[in-house]
Amino acid sequence: MTNEKERIHLSLAHMSGNEQKYINDAFDMNWVAPLGPNVDAFEKEIAAYVGVNAALAVSSGTAAIHLALQLLNVGPGDRVFCSTFTFVASANPILYQGAKPVFIDSEPDTWNMSPQALERALIDAASGGTLPKAVIVVHLYGQSAKMDEILHLCDQYDVPVIEDAAESLGSTYKGKASGSMGKYGIYSFNGNKIITTSGGGMLVSNDVDEIKKARFLATQAKDQAPFYQHSQMGFNYRMSNILAGIGRAQLEVLEDRVSARRAIFHRYLEHMFDVPGISFMKELEYTRSNRWLTTLLIEENVTGITVEKLLGKLEEENIEARHVWKPLHLQPLFNGTSYYPHSEKLSVSEELFNKGICLPSGSGMTVDQQMRVINLILKVLNFKSIPDEFSKALSIM
DSSP, rough: OTTTOOBOSSSSOOOOOOHHHHHHHHHHOOOOBBHHHHHHHHHHHHEEEEEESSSEESSSSHHHHHHHHHHHTTTTTTEEEEEEESSSTTTHHHHHOOOOEEEEOOOOTSSSBBBHHHHHHHHHHHHTTOSSSEEEOGGGGOOOOOOOHHHHHHHHHHHHHHHOOOTTTOOTTTTEESSSSSSEEEOOOOOOOOSSOOOOOOEEEEHHHHHHHHHHHHHHTSSSSOOOSSSSOOOOOBBBBBHHHHHHHHTTTTTHHHHHHHHHHHHHHHHTTTTTTTTOOOOOOEEEEEOOEEEEOOOHHHHHOOOOHHHHHHHHHHHHEEOOOGGGSSSSTTTTEEEEEEEEBBBBHHHHHHEEEEEETTTOOOOHHHHHHHHHHHHHOOOOOHHHHHHEEEEHH
């Protein structure tokens, strides 16, 4: 039986059981340092999975964004447009380069970058002679942004797009892999992501030469010479052979992990879709979300319950849930930064932040654990809970 006080985590790493084989191979070859056969293979396997020409395994998704900005020659005083509704790692590399972020609001359908706000920002930038060096669009919680509209706008102004697909590996947009449509795409393999290397990331592109340049920069920018020679600044950003081995085993089960998280989302939905004042993040037509995290909105004026109260009740029962991302334009770090809301009267990201909650969504979570979460939420909202015998019957249908 499930211990009712057992900790239920937001999104734990979920091992396949095959990771040790690749780790042992690395030890058997005594190839435990950065680079090696696992790294080479992992890059090729990711590139093949997402349908791009080249990939570069690095130490984090943040490093991948940083390298993309380097490749685009972003420097001091340049401007980079970025989704505001995201984790700070999406925008920190802009600061690394001494550039200035301009934050773009979300839109209601996907919670991702608003083409409407982006268009206004690009028009203003063009009229002022300050077009951005890049646009960083984030695919939030596994849901792809409206890429047709975003790419069309950026193509009009010849502005390259970096896709921050840190949360959306395994998601698709009109048959294309999330992260494969812009000039560059990035993925994260942090411990809470849909697959993990414990820590790591990947930079992908159809431009093989650009990935070759990124590989040079990520390996301390060592010139080809019979001694250590450096003509430009580089970075220590390469992934280790051991971690890449973990990633290879994880990639083998990615489709299973997507299926599991999608099933978790649908279980939340089927038990709570008719609760007044509760709604879930939608899935845009012609897309597949990996449902990395299940997120819901709670309308306080309908439920009488605040986000903070619900989070507190969940924590009292040893259940980890969190606020959705606090928009970057509201972060003290970016105080005074330019921001384009979805419309003159609506800041979608702020609305989402005020109402949104991330629920436990790990692919290793059991049905019993999930029903514990669901029944507690229903209880807090004074909505009829699901009898144990009925919920178990539903879980096997």
